[in-house]
Amino acid sequence: MEKPRHQMEVEAPRRRRYRFNAKKLGVTLISFGCMAALIGLAVSHFASWPASAYAGKTASPQNGADVLSGRCIVIDAGHGGFDPGAIGASGLREDELNLKVAKLLKAAFEERDAEVIMTRSTDDAIADTKDEDMAERRRIIEQSGSDIVISIHMNSHTDPSVSGPLVLFMPGSENGKRLAEDIMDSLNDALNADGRARSNSLYILMSGSQPCVLVECGYISNALEEANLAREEYRKIIAGAICEGTERYFGGQRSGD
Numbered sequence: 283m284e285k286p287r288h289q290m291e292v293e294a295p296r297r298r299r300y301r302f303n304a305k306k307l308g309v310t311l312i313s314f315g316c317m318a319a320l321i322g323l324a325v326s327h328f329a330s331w332p333a334s335a336y337a338g339k340t341a342s343p344q345n346g347a348d349v350l351s352g353r354c355i356v357i358d359a360g361h362g363g364f365d366p367g368a369i370g371a372s373g374l375r376e377d378e379l380n381l382k383v384a385k386l387l388k389a390a391f392e393e394r395d396a397e398v399i400m401t402r403s404t405d406d407a408i409a410d411t412k413d414e415d416m417a418e419r420r421r422i423i424e425q426s427g428s429d430i431v432i433s434i435h436m437n438s439h440t441d442p443s444v445s446g447p448l449v450l451f452m453p454g455s456e457n458g459k460r461l462a463e464d465i466m467d468s469l470n471d472a473l474n475a476d477g478r479a480r481s482n483s484l485y486i487l488m489s490g491s492q493p494c495v496l497v498e499c500g501y502i503s504n505a506l507e508e509a510n511l512a513r514e515e516y517r518k519i520i521a522g523a524i525c526e527g528t529e530r531y532f533g534g535q536r537s538g539d
């Protein structure tokens with residue numbers, strides 16, 4: 283009983299395999315036609331996308347274009363002129379690095395349609411004495427009506443091995459803390475660091491009613507970090523990370539949650 287059945291199973295398909303079947307050929311051709319039409323549609327659809335639709339994985343505006351649009355941000359480049367701030371291991375001036383990062387950050391924000399007010403845009407201080415200079419920064423912050431304030435600085439330590447970014451906020455400011463933590467998270471991600479945002483009663487942080495943070499981009503007392511901060515590409519990474527953290531703050535998203 284088994285043998286004939288086995289033979290039938292083997293022979294039957296063999297005969298079918300070589301038989302011309304017009305109906306099947308037709309169905310196959312129609313299927314290929316439909317597939318080709320679908321691929322054509324998909325290709326024309328993707329080709330018509332604006333280039334910015336692909337920008338999601340770069341530093342170009344994407345989600346942030348919406349959350350930062352119309353926001354007003356004060357960027358305060360610390361020190362300047364007679365007040366160089368910290369001096370780096372090989373002699374770099376903090377005030378010059380602060381302004382360079384501040385300008386990159388300004389460009390990143392403006393690319394996302396935010397309005398930026400700079401406390402200073404040149405190498406000079408904004409008054410003749412330190413006290414007047416700080417009072418003038420406070421006046422700009424108070425009168426700006428901005429949504430947030432970001433002050434840019436470089437850190438320094440007597441121990442040259444200390445390194446890494448740090449973000450400070452005013453004690454008791456919930457939104458300041460949130461902004462500081464969002465920027466800290468982005469900087470940690472971008473620089474593979476593990477800094478923790480801290481509160482501090484610095485004059486500039488206490489200067490307005492809006493959330494204000496002070497970003498210490500790195501330690502120029504550390505030779506390696508100073509060399510990094512001297513590079514435009516490194517400063518761009520820092521500005522990009524500060525911008526990204528700010529986007530996250532306004533978008534209400536928390537990376538650590």
Ligand SMILES: [Zn+2]
Nearest residue numbers: 360367435436
């Ligand atoms: Zn400083």
